[in-house]
Amino acid sequence: MSTFELSAQPREQTMMRETEAVAAVAAGAAGTFAIEATDVNIFYGQFRAVKDVSLQIQKNKITALIGPSGCGKSTMLRAFNRMNDLVSTARIAGEVLFHGRNLYAREVDPVEVRRKIGMVFQKPNPFPKSIYENVLWGAKINGFKGKADDLVEQSLRQAALWDEVKDKLKQSGLSLSGGQQQRLCIARTIATRPEIILMDEPCSALDPIATLKIEDLMRELVEKYTIIIVTHNMQQAARVSDYTAFFNMEQDRAGYLVEYDDTKKIFTNPKDQRTEDYVTGRFG
Amino acid sequence: MQTTLKTTAAPIDLPQLDLHKRRRPHEIIIQAFLFACGIISIFVTLGIVFVLFQESLRFFGSGEVNLIEFLTGTTWQPAIGEFGILPLFLSTIITSLIGMLVALPLGLAVAIYLSEYASPRARGILKPILEVLAGIPTVVYGYFALTFMTPLLRSLFGADTVQIYNMASGGIVIGILIIPLIASMSEDALSAVPRSLREGAYGLGATKLETSLKIVVPAALSGISAAVIVGISRAVGETMVVALSVGAGPKLTFNPFESAETMTGHIVRISGGDLSYDSIDYNSIFSIALFLFVITFLLNLISRFVVQRFREVYD
Amino acid sequence: MKHTSIFVTLLMIVAIIASACAPAAQPTTVPQPTQAPAKVEPTKASEQPTAAPALADPTKAPEPTAEPAMEMLGGLPMVDAGAVTGDIVTAGSSTVYPLSEAMAARFQDEGYTGNITIDSIGSGAGLERFCKTGETDIANASRAIKSSEVESCRAIDREPVEFRVGTDALAVVVNPENTWLDEGVTLEELAKIFSADAKTWAEVNPAWPAEPILRFSPGTDSGTFDYFIEAVMTPAYNKDAKLGEEALLKAENLQLSEDDNVLVQGVEGDKNAIGYFGYAYFQENADKLKALKINGVAPSGSAVDAGTYPLARPLFIYSDPKIMAEKPQVADFINFYLTFVNEEIDAVGYFPASTSVLNGAKMALLIALGQ
Ligand SMILES: Nc1ncnc2c1ncn2[C@@H]1O[C@H](COP(=O)(O)OP(=O)(O)OP(=O)(O)O)[C@@H](O)[C@H]1O
Ligand SMILES: [Mg+2]
Numbered sequence: 003m004s005t006f007e008l009s010a011q012p013r014e015q016t017m018m019r020e021t022e023a024v025a026a027v028a029a030g031a032a033g034t035f036a037i038e039a040t041d042v043n044i045f046y047g048q049f050r051a052v053k054d055v056s057l058q059i060q061k062n063k064i065t066a067l068i069g070p071s072g073c074g075k076s077t078m079l080r081a082f083n084r085m086n087d088l089v090s091t092a093r094i095a096g097e098v099l100f101h102g103r104n105l106y107a108r109e110v111d112p113v114e115v116r117r118k119i120g121m122v123f124q125k126p127n128p129f130p131k132s133i134y135e136n137v138l139w140g141a142k143i144n145g146f147k148g149k150a151d152d153l154v155e156q157s158l159r160q161a162a163l164w165d166e167v168k169d170k171l172k173q174s175g176l177s178l179s180g181g182q183q184q185r186l187c188i189a190r191t192i193a194t195r196p197e198i199i200l201m202d203e204p205c206s207a208l209d210p211i212a213t214l215k216i217e218d219l220m221r222e223l224v225e226k227y228t229i230i231i232v233t234h235n236m237q238q239a240a241r242v243s244d245y246t247a248f249f250n251m252e253q254d255r256a257g258y259l260v261e262y263d264d265t266k267k268i269f270t271n272p273k274d275q276r277t278e279d280y281v282t283g284r285f286g
Numbered sequence: 287m288q289t290t291l292k293t294t295a296a297p298i299d300l301p302q303l304d305l306h307k308r309r310r311p312h313e314i315i316i317q318a319f320l321f322a323c324g325i326i327s328i329f330v331t332l333g334i335v336f337v338l339f340q341e342s343l344r345f346f347g348s349g350e351v352n353l354i355e356f357l358t359g360t361t362w363q364p365a366i367g368e369f370g371i372l373p374l375f376l377s378t379i380i381t382s383l384i385g386m387l388v389a390l391p392l393g394l395a396v397a398i399y400l401s402e403y404a405s406p407r408a409r410g411i412l413k414p415i416l417e418v419l420a421g422i423p424t425v426v427y428g429y430f431a432l433t434f435m436t437p438l439l440r441s442l443f444g445a446d447t448v449q450i451y452n453m454a455s456g457g458i459v460i461g462i463l464i465i466p467l468i469a470s471m472s473e474d475a476l477s478a479v480p481r482s483l484r485e486g487a488y489g490l491g492a493t494k495l496e497t498s499l500k501i502v503v504p505a506a507l508s509g510i511s512a513a514v515i516v517g518i519s520r521a522v523g524e525t526m527v528v529a530l531s532v533g534a535g536p537k538l539t540f541n542p543f544e545s546a547e548t549m550t551g552h553i554v555r556i557s558g559g560d561l562s563y564d565s566i567d568y569n570s571i572f573s574i575a576l577f578l579f580v581i582t583f584l585l586n587l588i589s590r591f592v593v594q595r596f597r598e599v600y601d
Numbered sequence: 602m603k604h605t606s607i608f609v610t611l612l613m614i615v616a617i618i619a620s621a622c623a624p625a626a627q628p629t630t631v632p633q634p635t636q637a638p639a640k641v642e643p644t645k646a647s648e649q650p651t652a653a654p655a656l657a658d659p660t661k662a663p664e665p666t667a668e669p670a671m672e673m674l675g676g677l678p679m680v681d682a683g684a685v686t687g688d689i690v691t692a693g694s695s696t697v698y699p700l701s702e703a704m705a706a707r708f709q710d711e712g713y714t715g716n717i718t719i720d721s722i723g724s725g726a727g728l729e730r731f732c733k734t735g736e737t738d739i740a741n742a743s744r745a746i747k748s749s750e751v752e753s754c755r756a757i758d759r760e761p762v763e764f765r766v767g768t769d770a771l772a773v774v775v776n777p778e779n780t781w782l783d784e785g786v787t788l789e790e791l792a793k794i795f796s797a798d799a800k801t802w803a804e805v806n807p808a809w810p811a812e813p814i815l816r817f818s819p820g821t822d823s824g825t826f827d828y829f830i831e832a833v834m835t836p837a838y839n840k841d842a843k844l845g846e847e848a849l850l851k852a853e854n855l856q857l858s859e860d861d862n863v864l865v866q867g868v869e870g871d872k873n874a875i876g877y878f879g880y881a882y883f884q885e886n887a888d889k890l891k892a893l894k895i896n897g898v899a900p901s902g903s904a905v906d907a908g909t910y911p912l913a914r915p916l917f918i919y920s921d922p923k924i925m926a927e928k929p930q931v932a933d934f935i936n937f938y939l940t941f942v943n944e945e946i947d948a949v950g951y952f953p954a955s956t957s958v959l960n961g962a963k964m965a966l967l968i969a970l971g972q
Contacts, residue, residue, distance in 0.1 A: 088484075129501055131504070140490030190490065191489070200489075361851070366846065449815065449870075450867050450869075450870025534856040535855045535856040537853070555820070555859070
């Protein structure tokens, strides 16, 4: 730790420049970014939870955010669809560009943002309604006018849940197992046809088999959607994601981005010593 | 010998593990005290029920009235031996219904505002106001009905339509009276809905209103129903407001702008007046009280049932 | 601390006096603190002087209290209110209530320091408390005691003594907007108006509006109700009180309340309303209500005196010689009541009993005390 403190400033600077370079290269290959954070700082009251983060997310890729607990991963993730607005003390500085527009511009409606950028949470949180209604609800409030049955089936199929629930669509969403509930939550997010799906530790409440199912599902979904996932599970990040961003914090507990690169590189050949320590489990 | 000595000595040297029951006198005393408190409240309730039944039995045993007449008769005028509870019952129903029509939407709106919308500051102002409202003696509400609500209704609908004593005014004020009750119970229920549900809704692009009305309120339905039923019990049992503003003569009418008399209103008028203790009139008010008791008891049962049922569905 | 020491001293005084002159202090003499001064808590005593003047007639200048010397006045020994102690419990007619209250206020004004309770519960209940449960020292009644009630009294060893204190005229009142009864009503019409035989005014008299009659009556156990049945309903129903009462109680839109204010508000609030109650309540609300002429005679002092107003009735208080002997404060209060009632009664809104009647009451008191 003491070495970090001594050398934190210069190393962080170099890291930033490198990260930007990598991202820029990737962007050049894929066209534009799905969403792009520039110099984001997020505060809870006086406390800075996220410090100077710039991050470009690739389209139709899975990007994993990893880092020690409390370093601001969830905060950063929620900044992508303005969920932090729901916390009265939260404040953000910097830009988050989506389709070339700053999500935090004055005229942007957070409700519209969330319709385009959906979210799946750590703990499965299906509504206390039937499975059918759970899937349909988000779509309906988004003005969905098509055939409800088709949408429900399609979304549940995409969420790899259809076969398990097709005979009990009228049952409460709460009657499902944890893994099924989480897939139901994914299904209802898909049903609103977002562009980006944010997932905050979606598997932390699930057993390994259910986790693998969700991971497979993510690999399938990424054909159509851009996915950003927060995870504490190194293997999961390695298995499932295309890119990985490693966050860390110092004693001020303000999270910053250490390294952002191809997942393979992060896990096999990280540039930063701190990343290596973290991914190999030697951290702290 | 030495070896045997050693082996027997060993367990003695070990600190003995004592699993004997230990006496803890203060625990016993406190337990007994709490038990006594529970028992007392049970006995008080039983005592009340006993008295109600006893006096009612005397009433029905008098031969002047039988249960069928009591339940189906359309006139209540003890002085001439008419004991049909329908006019009193109907008036109770009408005033309570009006009360609930006022209290439910307003109370729920307040609850939703407090739990979903209000800033901590607004909540800090509103909640004490509600508590004050809840603490105002019901007599005051009674005079409020008589001197404010009735004139208001009469100016709106005409003094020819709205009688000076009328059920509408009392009902509305009962509604106002139970708003704090409904609001605070519903707010508890709404606040108990996990934050994750709200986030789930917001994450799908729901507005605050959609989240509140379509997710949070349905999720809190069991608690809200309980609040409603407690509110109805309160409305049915409310006495001072109806005694002061609804009227002093039982009347079988569906018109809320006419005067009538509720069960509680009649009891308080008759018992507040002069009545010989062993007259049938006197016993008759116990039969009304018993009837009231049965109603509120049933409402309580229903509320328990509702809470239990919805809990199954939603957890 | 101070209070406790006062209390202890009082207790000691009580104990001494009680042991000194325990058996029956002569009630006709200036009353001595025989019992119960311990009940007069210091706080209460200090409250009364402030509370009492509010009740007293504000139009009268506070007259100098009579000297505590014993003096014969109107045949009765003069009472020194300041020397009277001990509580007095009364209950009964809501009609007599304001009069008794005025007398009690004056009694306290003039120095009485005990507690006097006056419950307004109706003549019937008042007599019941007096005769059956024996809870009260005095019963207020707006009708003469019934023989059955006298019997109950005797059953608990009480002999009711009647004191006439005034006359009440019953006012039949309508809303000021009522124009069709400006000429008044006859007793027969009044009976029909208050009976189940008429739903609308037009059913009593075709010239009147076809609007429902909204009736406001004192409660069934009040003396006023009894009196109305006796004086108005019974004559119209073959002199059968039962039939008359039934006819009234079966009427639609009938509100019965012991609380005369409920009646006043009810009649004040509705054009089609009619009600009746003691004349005092009408006088208090003369600006809001109209009193009807009955058989062509409007209620007034002269009409009552002349005996032409048909709905006038006597007001009584009842007590018992034994109570008066045991609780001299009761005798003193009645004495005071009879002595000064005619100075207060106008303000309360009733009509003074004639001198001869009042003298009869005073005689009754003297006889009772002489026992
Ligand atoms: N609503 C809030 N109000 C105040 N501070 C908060 C709030 N939410 C999070 N924080 C603080 O912000 C910092 C970052 O929190 P965040 O939840 O983003 O961490 P995280 O990286 O997701 O941690 P974990 O891996 O444990 O989920 C923490 O110090 C946390 O205490
Ligand atoms: Mg987190």
